[in-house]
Amino acid sequence: MKELKIIEWLGDRIRIIDQTELPHKEVFLELHDYREVADAIKKLRIRGAPDIGVAAAYGFALGAQAMRASSKEQFLAKLRPVSKTLAASRPTAVNLFWALERMNKAAQSGKSVAQIKRGLLVEAKRIEAENDEANRRLSELGAELIKDGFTILTHCNAGSLATAAYGTALGVIKMAKEQGKRVKVYATETRPLLQGARLTTWELMKENIPVTLITDNMAGHFMSKGVIDCVIVGADRIAANGDVANKIGTYTLAVLATENGIPFYVAAPVSTIDLSLSSGADIPIEERSPDEVTHIQGVRIAPKGVKAANPAFDVTPHRYVSAIITEKGVFKEPYVEKLKKL
Amino acid sequence: MKELKIIEWLGDRIRIIDQTELPHKEVFLELHDYREVADAIKKLRIRGAPDIGVAAAYGFALGAQAMRASSKEQFLAKLRPVSKTLAASRPTAVNLFWALERMNKAAQSGKSVAQIKRGLLVEAKRIEAENDEANRRLSELGAELIKDGFTILTHCNAGSLATAAYGTALGVIKMAKEQGKRVKVYATETRPLLQGARLTTWELMKENIPVTLITDNMAGHFMSKGVIDCVIVGADRIAANGDVANKIGTYTLAVLATENGIPFYVAAPVSTIDLSLSSGADIPIEERSPDEVTHIQGVRIAPKGVKAANPAFDVTPHRYVSAIITEKGVFKEPYVEKLKKL
Numbered sequence: 283m284k285e286l287k288i289i290e291w292l293g294d295r296i297r298i299i300d301q302t303e304l305p306h307k308e309v310f311l312e313l314h315d316y317r318e319v320a321d322a323i324k325k326l327r328i329r330g331a332p333d334i335g336v337a338a339a340y341g342f343a344l345g346a347q348a349m350r351a352s353s354k355e356q357f358l359a360k361l362r363p364v365s366k367t368l369a370a371s372r373p374t375a376v377n378l379f380w381a382l383e384r385m386n387k388a389a390q391s392g393k394s395v396a397q398i399k400r401g402l403l404v405e406a407k408r409i410e411a412e413n414d415e416a417n418r419r420l421s422e423l424g425a426e427l428i429k430d431g432f433t434i435l436t437h438c439n440a441g442s443l444a445t446a447a448y449g450t451a452l453g454v455i456k457m458a459k460e461q462g463k464r465v466k467v468y469a470t471e472t473r474p475l476l477q478g479a480r481l482t483t484w485e486l487m488k489e490n491i492p493v494t495l496i497t498d499n500m501a502g503h504f505m506s507k508g509v510i511d512c513v514i515v516g517a518d519r520i521a522a523n524g525d526v527a528n529k530i531g532t533y534t535l536a537v538l539a540t541e542n543g544i545p546f547y548v549a550a551p552v553s554t555i556d557l558s559l560s561s562g563a564d565i566p567i568e569e570r571s572p573d574e575v576t577h578i579q580g581v582r583i584a585p586k587g588v589k590a591a592n593p594a595f596d597v598t599p600h601r602y603v604s605a606i607i608t609e610k611g612v613f614k615e616p617y618v619e620k621l622k623k624l
Numbered sequence: 625m626k627e628l629k630i631i632e633w634l635g636d637r638i639r640i641i642d643q644t645e646l647p648h649k650e651v652f653l654e655l656h657d658y659r660e661v662a663d664a665i666k667k668l669r670i671r672g673a674p675d676i677g678v679a680a681a682y683g684f685a686l687g688a689q690a691m692r693a694s695s696k697e698q699f700l701a702k703l704r705p706v707s708k709t710l711a712a713s714r715p716t717a718v719n720l721f722w723a724l725e726r727m728n729k730a731a732q733s734g735k736s737v738a739q740i741k742r743g744l745l746v747e748a749k750r751i752e753a754e755n756d757e758a759n760r761r762l763s764e765l766g767a768e769l770i771k772d773g774f775t776i777l778t779h780c781n782a783g784s785l786a787t788a789a790y791g792t793a794l795g796v797i798k799m800a801k802e803q804g805k806r807v808k809v810y811a812t813e814t815r816p817l818l819q820g821a822r823l824t825t826w827e828l829m830k831e832n833i834p835v836t837l838i839t840d841n842m843a844g845h846f847m848s849k850g851v852i853d854c855v856i857v858g859a860d861r862i863a864a865n866g867d868v869a870n871k872i873g874t875y876t877l878a879v880l881a882t883e884n885g886i887p888f889y890v891a892a893p894v895s896t897i898d899l900s901l902s903s904g905a906d907i908p909i910e911e912r913s914p915d916e917v918t919h920i921q922g923v924r925i926a927p928k929g930v931k932a933a934n935p936a937f938d939v940t941p942h943r944y945v946s947a948i949i950t951e952k953g954v955f956k957e958p959y960v961e962k963l964k965k966l
Contacts, residue, residue, distance in 0.1 A: 305926065305927040306924070468933075470841070471815070471917070471925070471926075472841070473813070473815065473839035473840065473841060474839050476925050476926075479918075479925045479926040480925065480926065480927075483926050483927050483930045484927050487927055487929070487930065492931070493930065493931065494931045494932065494933050495914075495917055495918065495926055495930050495931065495932040495933075496917065496932065496933050497815035497816050497840065497872070497873075497917055498815065498839065498840045498841035498873075499812070499814070499815060499840035499841070499872055499873025499876055500872055500873070500933065500935060500938075501876070502873070502875045502876035502879060502938065503872060503875060503876075503935055503938040504933075506875060506938070506939075530839070530841055530842055530845060531839075531840075531841025531842070531844070533844045533845060533848060534841055534843070534844035534845075534876060534880060537844060537879060537880055537883050538876060538879055541879050541883070572837075575813070575837055575838065575839055576821075576837065578920045578921070578923065578925065579920070579923050579925060580923075581920065581921050581922075581923050582648070583813070583818050583821045583822065583920065583921060584647065584813070584818075584821040584822065584825050584837055585647040585822075585825050585826050585829055587829070588825045588829065588835065588837050589834075589835065589836045589837065590836065590837040590838065591810075591836050591837075591838050591842065591846075593842060593845055596842075596844065596845040596848070597848075
């Protein structure tokens with residue numbers, strides 16, 4: 283994946299790979315405007331909590347670059363809708379709000395309009411670089427939990443595509459492989475939008491890591507058969523007590539892993555931790571269109587007029603989480619004091 | 625569903641509804657030959673454990689009817705490949721073998737070729753009628769477990785389509801509604817072949833029972849949110865100790881229900897119980913084509929060349945089963961003595 287840039291800054295626009303087209307086509311899009319960035323996040327062309335954070339930072343910088351203003355105050359006022367539009371793109375991943383907060387702070391600290399513009403671009407690039415460094419470091423720390431010969435179950439996609447960097451859950455797996463360990467992966471397809479079937483398999487095949495695709499409802503079967511040595515997933519938001527919001531289906535895998543005595547790991551950068559929320563009950567869960575459930579890649583699979591629910595995430599209580607793998611260390615229960623120290 | 629005959633005997637052929645075409649099209653097929661019946665079972669045009677049993681009985685009768693023989697012995701010898709071909713169609717549902725055993729016994733008991741032919745048709749019709757009676761009786765017994773206002777989660781399709789009769793899991797729900805109870809259903813889509821999305825929603829909409837379609841990986845979320853009052857599924861084979869083989873994903877729902885303190889019920893006729901197997905570990909699990917996982921209704925959803933697993937069933941250990949609902953009574957742990965008495 284070294285060759286493939288998930289997000290690339292091109293001076294007056296960003297270039298992204300359209301993740302909705304993968305794995306069938308590698309389509310690159312150029313986004314010239316912060317509204318286009320927000321729209322790409324909404325439509326999941328850009329997806330994965332850390333990736334959304336990086337994209338939002340560049341979207342903010344793009345928005346600033348296009349802005350004319352005669353004073354710092356006027357400029358900051360004009361930046362407010364930029365930040366608001368990007369923040370409204372998706373509600374669950376906290377990295378989005380974290381990145382926007384950093385960008386807003388950077389904007390405040392500049393003196394002139396020109397200086398703020400330069401400072402915002404520097405901050406976006408810093409967020410991207412720090413994100414990659416955090417991914418690599420947490421992957422190193424996480425890889426210590428992986429033994430030679432392990433078969434690892436993962437859900438959704440928490441790789442390069444999700445992070446615009448080395449990856450989190452898949453980063454740990456890649457790092458274990460780079461260390462010479464033989465690893466195999468079971469990837470859940472991850473309905474409704476099939477990020478596992480489309481993206482995780484694609485990334486792992488590019489990395490020459492053996493992968494077996496399964497439907498979401500097969501994971502329990504393979505855990506009960508003793509096929510799975512550990513589960514690793516990413517996260518969209520982690521509350522102060524260690525509760526984890528992640529792609530719908532994560533809670534189910536955590537319960538199944540616990541029931542079968544299999545370690546359940548969450549790999550995420552510290553920017554995913556939201557200390558303002560005491561528990562996962564407070565994390566907003568995005569409800570997406572029922573069409574994503576009643577249709578698959580444009581093909582209708584259910585009767586017309588049927589009602590469907592589509593929560594995009596669920597919350598895994600911390601008691602099911604064996605460890606949270608971050609760039610600042612691997613943490614186990616009780617989480618609350620350890621996460622607060624970060 | 626009263627108007628819709630799932631399997632109909634037409635004198636020299638059977639007429640079935642092709643369940644692979646539902647819910648988009650109501651296509652009826654006429655099968656003239658036992659090989660066509662075996663093929664329709666293999667391809668899931670006919671599916672659901674009790675439905676497969678009824679279809680196999682009629683397939684056997686069709687095979688016998690077409691056969692010429694000068695003696696009973698010659699006739700019985702010629703019937704052996706008929707039985708074998710039908711038995712080889714699918715390995716997990718025991719109702720198939722149970723129906724074929726009844727048909728083979730009926731064949732033995734006849735005196736002349738003509739008498740055996742008549743007797744086989746009578747036996748097939750008896751299997752069908754008894755199956756419907758068993759469905760209705762177990763639905764009555766099961767409905768006692770359903771309270772007014774319940775929201776019930778079900779998996780795959782265990783309704784009229786699966787039974788060529790009143791239904792098992794859906795039969796219980798229908799009966800509760802007929803008794804005047806207000807019930808709602810959450811139906812898992814049931815990947816890979818989407819029997820929940822395609823068939824259960826279709827049946828429930830015809831019955832005017834409110835149904836919400838969810839992907840398989842959402843069930844845990846809704847259980848943890850307190851939305852689900854009980855889970856009811858069908859079964860393909862029940863071992864002597866109460867272990868249940870059913871559609872892949874059933875084990876996961878049972879673990880999630882237990883974890884959330886929600887009753888998990890299995891509704892199945894006594895013909896689904898296989899006392900020859902002491903536990904579920906001995907139940908053969910059909911592995912189907914990986915194409916069913918990598919494609920949905922003909923559309924490829926994963927990279928070319930990706931490996932995929934496709935176990936069609938899983939085994940739920942009896943400790944997760946709150947009760948087994950049969951036409952002979954509702955049984956709870958410990959199962960082994962109670963099931964043996966049946």
